Amino acid sequence: MKAADFLYHRAGSVAEAVTLLDEYAGEARLLAGGQSLMPMLNMRLWRLGALIDVNQVPGLDGIEVEGQGDLEATRVGALTRYASLERSPLAASRLPLLVEMVRHIGDRQVRNRGTLGGSLVQGDPTAEMPLACLVLDARVRVESGRGGREIAMGEFYHGSYAAALEFDEMVTEIRFPRHPQHFAFSELTRRHGDFCVLSVAVTGECDSDGRWHDVRIGLGGVNDMPVLAEAASARLAGTRLADDDIREAAALTQEAIDPPSDMRATAEYRAHLVPVHVRRALQQLCSKNRAADRR
């Protein structure tokens, strides 16, 4: 199908883009990679007064590292495309979990166009980037004519497909604290490159005596938005991730989920899969750590 009529603006700066958003008072949307917006318009799931193309806005597609040690942070511009993340040596060394998860998104053409900021604002509950950013404890920088603010990923969603943005706000940057030492990712998809049935991303630090701390377990596709399984994480603090620890923590993840039934899977099936994949991800975390020790 063809999109319904709309006006088109090409913004040359963030200031221009947010001014236009404000003038249209909720009737306009920013056009970033277009990999979610364009299908919705073509299918007429959405009718908009105007699109504001931000692809020409300079300075929003970089990856930069600042600070050192515990204060190290990596800043990624909102318009950074998936393909740039895939190929950036800087991203590979500073944000390895994000880069691993990017490779699970869509296909080559989708990754050539889609952007990190677009994926976060789209807020698909099964999407990889919101889950990665949540587990990595990222903060989202937002600008509007009224000034700027930062939103923690944990507070970035009101619900599914509902980012906590005002209509005049634009995401400009995603800021990541120092990357955790260890990480693992596991997801189930029905078809290659499809949106997932569920996904699990885990991170953690391991002391020289083999005890784990700051274990974070993020779950995608099993709630309105990606969630952290806090009780399960707490169960693992100070443990060596022995089989019993992992089994009990995996069982505790049930508290964090409220899975939907849709065309990809029933709620029961998803609830069954969560501990299975959490167990796998934690075992992977453990074995990667041992492999690193041996090196």
Added chain:
Amino acid sequence: MSFERTLNEQEISLTLNGERVRAWAPSRMHAADFLRQRLGRTGTHVGCEQGVCGMCTVMVDGQAVKSCLMLAAQLDGAEVCTVESLAEENGNLNALQQAFKKHHGLQCGFCTPGFLMLATSLAARGEAMSREQIRDEVSGVLCRCTGYEGIVRAVEEYLSVQQAEGSRFRQAEGSRHAEGAQQAMEAQS
């Protein structure tokens, strides 16, 4: 607030298969329709118009994209390559097209322009790729006829030939550079 209706139409200047062209399009028109209906290049096919089938894949500024998910207006200033750019001037098929023919990489041919442009963009990256990687890289175009085997084999053969030629070219360039450097050093001493 009122907006001029002229915003509903866009003037678009682009380089299409090496040729400068200019045309108008309604704002809501996607790039695939623009290429077909306004520029007469009907080699780019349209299937789902929701980014799933990959029939509309073309190269924009060297990258493979689904042109049903871009607006015509976004091609302004861009360099666009469609399947019409592949065959040689005398009408002979290029090496990639010949590989598709040889390996039975097409039956009805509806998906072929998409695969050809995706493979062309892969070759431009100049990386060696395993069959597994090729499968992954071409997964964004669907084919309902061939079962993909012939397509993957054709792309594999084409990439390996391109790679070999690319490295021969780079070696030749390298030795020219080395010669140049040698001469420069000799000139200095």
